[in-house]
Amino acid sequence: MNALSSAxxxxxxxxxxxxxxxxxxxxxxxxKWYGAFQALKSVDLTVHSGERIVICGPSGSGKSxxxxxxxxxxxxxxxxxxxxxxxxxxxxxxxxxxRREIGMVFQQFNLFPHMTIxxxxxxxxxxxRGLDRTEAEKIARHYLDRVRIPEQADKYPxxxxxxxxxxxxxxxxxxxxxxxxxxxxxxSALDPEMVSEVLDTMxxxxxxxxxxxxxxHEMGFARKVADRVIFMxxxxxxxxxxxxxxxxxxxxxxxxxxxxQIA
Amino acid sequence: xAASIWERxxxxxxxxxxxxxxxxxxxxxxxLVGVWFTIQMSVAAMSLGLVVSLVGAAIKTSGPRPLRxxxxxxVELIRNxxxxxxxxxxxxxxxxxxxxxxxxxxALLALTINFGAYGTEIIRAGIKSISKGQxxxxxxxxLSWLQVLQYVVIKPALRAVYPALTSQFIFLMLxxxxxxxxxxxxxxxxxxxxxxxxxxxxxxxxxxxxxxxxLSILFSTIFAGIGRLCFAYPVNR
Numbered sequence: 001m002n003a004l005s006s007a008x009x010x011x012x013x014x015x016x017x018x019x020x021x022x023x024x025x026x027x028x029x030x031x032k033w034y035g036a037f038q039a040l041k042s043v044d045l046t047v048h049s050g051e052r053i054v055i056c057g058p059s060g061s062g063k064s065x066x067x068x069x070x071x072x073x074x075x076x077x078x079x080x081x082x083x084x085x086x087x088x089x090x091x092x093x094x095x096x097x098x099r100r101e102i103g104m105v106f107q108q109f110n111l112f113p114h115m116t117i118x119x120x121x122x123x124x125x126x127x128x129r130g131l132d133r134t135e136a137e138k139i140a141r142h143y144l145d146r147v148r149i150p151e152q153a154d155k156y157p158x159x160x161x162x163x164x165x166x167x168x169x170x171x172x173x174x175x176x177x178x179x180x181x182x183x184x185x186x187x188s189a190l191d192p193e194m195v196s197e198v199l200d201t202m203x204x205x206x207x208x209x210x211x212x213x214x215x216x217h218e219m220g221f222a223r224k225v226a227d228r229v230i231f232m233x234x235x236x237x238x239x240x241x242x243x244x245x246x247x248x249x250x251x252x253x254x255x256x257x258x259x260x261q262i263a
Numbered sequence: 264x265a266a267s268i269w270e271r272x273x274x275x276x277x278x279x280x281x282x283x284x285x286x287x288x289x290x291x292x293x294x295l296v297g298v299w300f301t302i303q304m305s306v307a308a309m310s311l312g313l314v315v316s317l318v319g320a321a322i323k324t325s326g327p328r329p330l331r332x333x334x335x336x337x338v339e340l341i342r343n344x345x346x347x348x349x350x351x352x353x354x355x356x357x358x359x360x361x362x363x364x365x366x367x368x369x370a371l372l373a374l375t376i377n378f379g380a381y382g383t384e385i386i387r388a389g390i391k392s393i394s395k396g397q398x399x400x401x402x403x404x405x406l407s408w409l410q411v412l413q414y415v416v417i418k419p420a421l422r423a424v425y426p427a428l429t430s431q432f433i434f435l436m437l438x439x440x441x442x443x444x445x446x447x448x449x450x451x452x453x454x455x456x457x458x459x460x461x462x463x464x465x466x467x468x469x470x471x472x473x474x475x476x477x478l479s480i481l482f483s484t485i486f487a488g489i490g491r492l493c494f495a496y497p498v499n500r
Contacts, residue, residue, distance in 0.1 A: 092408070108394075
């Protein structure tokens with residue numbers, strides 16, 4: 001993981017930003033059901049502004065569902081979610097307002113295949129933020145530069161490698177200048193040799209103080225970047241600790257066995 | 264006059280038909296007027312029908328339940344009744360309600376409504392082929408329902424069903440010959456008129472057939488060109 005060693009982190013685990021009101025995200029008693037299956041069981045989680053959270057756990061543990069609730073791609077049966085102190089509402093306009101403040105990166109990149117890289121990046125700023133094209137393109141080029149693929153701006157997604165596509169997806173999310181970034185297993189669909197370029201981009205983002213909630217199995221990344229690591233199983237948060245404590249002295253038996261399996 | 268066109272010779276008890284295309288070619292302008300109308304009417308019905316289809320498909324995939332039910336009824340009603348009866352209903356039936364339309368307006372309306380039902384189903388299939396991830400990514404950016412459809416879903420959806428859509432367009436153009444039944448001024452109606460003037464049925468309908476074939480090839484070529492222009496982006500699947 002030489003990608004990780006080169007990162008220049010502003011704050012080490014343990015020196016997480018002190019509590020500022022309001023928290024970036026506050027989840028209280030979240031319950032989520034898929035029919036008879038309970039995906040989330042009374043989950044509580046508070047994420048402070050500028051904090052980097054890594055969520056891990058076995059598949060089906062509810063970690064993706066949890067972060068998808070934050071930008072309302074999933075509805076919840078009970079509990080409350082606050083983003084930047086505002087309680088989420090299900091009215092379409094409020095949902096869109098909430099999503100505008102939250103960038104999301106998916107496992108499958110989900111770039112729009114019929115648009116060039118640049119068009120992918122300016123869609124949100126133009127249609128959602130109401131910027132004019134010149135301004136939106138300026139922002140888009142800035143972030144494409146930031147993820148180190150400015151020269152691909154006029155290509156189509158299918159002409160890029162998986163790693164490049166995922167970096168574009170990160171740039172596209174950043175173009176809305178969100179306050180919070182959600183990552184849903186951003187490296188799981190990548191070929192191994194492309195994982196580090198995406199992680200580098202995420203580390204770079206973290207070093208800028210972006211609030212990040214990442215579902216990932218990249219434990220090197222978690223150790224390096226996370227302020228807190230959260231372990232989920234069967235829809236519950238089992239353990240929550242700073243990376244050193246989490247990896248070196250896991251308290252819970254299920255955490256221990258999970259870490260044993262992926263090591 | 265008829266005798267000069269219909270020259271029949273009895274030769275060893277067989278009737279031999281003497282081809283004579285001259286009267287057809289002499290009155291070709293009559294057919295060309297019909298051709299022009301068929302083209303205009305088809306293009307108009309394709310355009311309007313496409314709009315109906317897009318709206319219908321949008322409602323069917325993500326509209327509110329009552330509207331969805333309305334679209335379902337419309338699609339099933341049209342797809343399960345004969346086109347000719349639909350035309351007759353509009354042309355002969357609606358005047359009873361005080362709605363009186365000219366043959367050409369009726370033809371355009373009937374073709375549009377008919378295409379809309381089939382097009383709705385075709386485009387619905389296209390929309391269904393778009394992965395959930397695409398829609399979620401668009402929603403995550405903050406796009407509204409309509410914007411998601413407009414900017415993210417429609418183009419790949421149309422690309423996915425473009426071959427089916429174009430063959431439905433060709434069906435529409437060919438099916439438009441049915442409107443001759445209410446004396447609209449299309450190619451088939453012109454052929455019928457020419458036939459009753461010349462009685463050269465074989466020649467008239469042979470030429471008409473060739474014209475329809477040429478029109479089909481023309482439309483197919485144009486659609487292929489439009490497809491290459493609009494859906495040129497590369498995909499890896």
